[in-house]
Structures are given as C-alpha cells and as structure tokens.
Amino acid sequence: GQQVMQIPQYQHVQEGEDFTTYCNSSTTLSNIQWYKQRPGGHPVFLIQLVKSGEVKKQKRLTFQFGEAKKNSSLHITATQTTDVGTYFCAVTSYNFNKFYFGSGTKLNVKP
Amino acid sequence: EAQVTQNPRYLITVTGKKLTVTCSQNMNHEYMSWYRQDPGLGLRQIYYSMNVEVTDKGDVPEGYKVSRKEKRNFPLILESPSPNQTSLYFCASSSTGSGNSPLHFGNGTRLTVT
Numbered sequence: 001g002q003q004v005m006q007i008p009q010y011q012h013v014q015e016g017e018d019f020t021t022y023c024n025s026s027t028t029l030s031n032i033q034w035y036k037q038r039p040g041g042h043p044v045f046l047i048q049l050v051k052s053g054e055v056k057k058q059k060r061l062t063f064q065f066g067e068a069k070k071n072s073s074l075h076i077t078a079t080q081t082t083d084v085g086t087y088f089c090a091v092t093s094y095n096f097n098k099f100y101f102g103s104g105t106k107l108n109v110k111p
Numbered sequence: 112e113a114q115v116t117q118n119p120r121y122l123i124t125v126t127g128k129k130l131t132v133t134c135s136q137n138m139n140h141e142y143m144s145w146y147r148q149d150p151g152l153g154l155r156q157i158y159y160s161m162n163v164e165v166t167d168k169g170d171v172p173e174g175y176k177v178s179r180k181e182k183r184n185f186p187l188i189l190e191s192p193s194p195n196q197t198s199l200y201f202c203a204s205s206s207t208g209s210g211n212s213p214l215h216f217g218n219g220t221r222l223t224v225t
Contacts, residue, residue: 006153009151031211033213033214035214041218042201042216042217042218042219043154043201043203043214043216044216045213045214045215048211048213088153088154090154090214097142097159097161097167098156098159098169098170099144099146099154099156099159099169099214100156100170101146101153101154101155101156102153103151103152103153104153
C-alpha cells in the first residue's frame with residue numbers, strides 16, 4: 001500500500017520555539033491532508049494541499065507541498081501550549097479510495 | 112450539530128465474544144471509514160464505504176466486518192475478538208472519497224480484549 005513516512009516521532013520544545021514535521025512519500029501524491037489530534041481527542045482536519053509547490057498559512061501554521069508532490073511539511077512559528085498534540089499527514093492512492101496516515105509527530109510544548 | 116457519533120466510548124470484552132461498535136453521521140456523507148490507532152503506527156484504515164451497500168477493505172481488514180445498509184450508519188463488527196485487536200478505534204466520514212474532502216472523525220472507541 002501507499003507508504004508515507006513522517007518525522008520526527010516526538011518533538012519537545014520550549015514555548016515560543018518553532019516546530020516542523022515532515023511527511024515523505026516515494027511516489028507522487030495526488031494531494032495531502034494534515035490533521036491534529038489533541039491528547040485524548042480525535043483527529044481534526046487542518047488543511048488539504050493539492051498543487052505542486054503549494055504553500056498555505058493558517059495564523060502561525062504554514063503548510064507546504066513539495067514541487068514533486070512527494071513531500072510536505074507543517075511548520076508552527078512561536079509555539080504555544082495550545083499547539084500540544086499529535087500532527088498527522090494523510091494521503092490517498094490514485095486508484096483507490098483508501099487513506100494512509102503518517103505515524104504522527106507528537107508535539108509537547110513546555111511553558 | 113454536524114457530527115459523527117460512535118458508541119460505546121469504552122469497551123472491555125473477552126476473547127471470542129462477538130461485538131459491534133456503532134457509527135452514525137448526520138451530514139449525509141457518502142464516504143465512511145474505520146481506523147485503528149496504535150502507538151507509533153498512526154491510524155490504519157480497516158474498511159471503507161463509498162456508499163450504501165458498497166464496502167471495501169482498507170489496509171488492515173483481517174478480523175473485522177462492516178456493513179452499510181443505510182447511508183448514515185457504518186457499524187464495525189468483530190465476530191471473534193482477539194487480544195491483538197485491543198486498540199483505539201475511530202470512525203470517520205467525508206462528503207466524498209479519494210481524499211478530496213476532509214475526514215470528520217468520531218470521538219473514538221477504546222477497546223480492550225482480554
């Protein structure tokens with residue numbers, strides 16, 4: 001099945017520091033979605049990227065889709081304690097309606 | 112309120128005792144799917160459904176069954192649960208499949224099989 005590798009697995013930052021998580025695929029992706037899961041909660045959709053080289057911003061969050069559509073990143077500027085949670089990327093294969101999630105990056109922010 | 116409702120939230124059972132986890136959505140979504148979440152493995156898709164009476168296997172379907180008799184409901188059935196099915200389960204729906212629209216997740220069901 002579709003493989004998407006996500007790194008790092010964990011990230012501990014001091015409040016105010018930046019954070020980045022990366023997703024990489026060996027094949028070209030049709031699109032990529034990002035989700036956030038708060039501790040004890042369920043995944044919540046953040047954004048979808050479709051176009052090669054696309055960059056989207058949501059306040060302190062910046063999402064990028066690589067030029068070759070094989071990688072993506074989520075960058076948080078000046079983290080806050082409200083950013084704590086696990087961030088997942090999700091992709092689908094071209095021919096099937098299957099979703100494949102990265103293993104997630106768990107972000108801990110120390111106040 | 113638009114939502115995906117899963118029940119129960121917590122379930123402890125014994126090996127071999129059939130169980131059903133219910134999932135219902137009130138958004139008239141075509142696509143519904145089930146996932147299991149295990150530490151370090153992210154979410155893995157178990158089954159999905161493109162529409163009523165249309166279901167197909169995800170990445171880890173072994174030991175699970177589903178049905179889609181009505182658009183709003185998509186129950187997950189474990190005919191003979193085993194301890195390796197102890198996990199956190201999520202149901203999700205979206206207006207279309209193929210990753211073109213967001214997945215809306217239920218609150219999850221934590222299943223323990225002893």
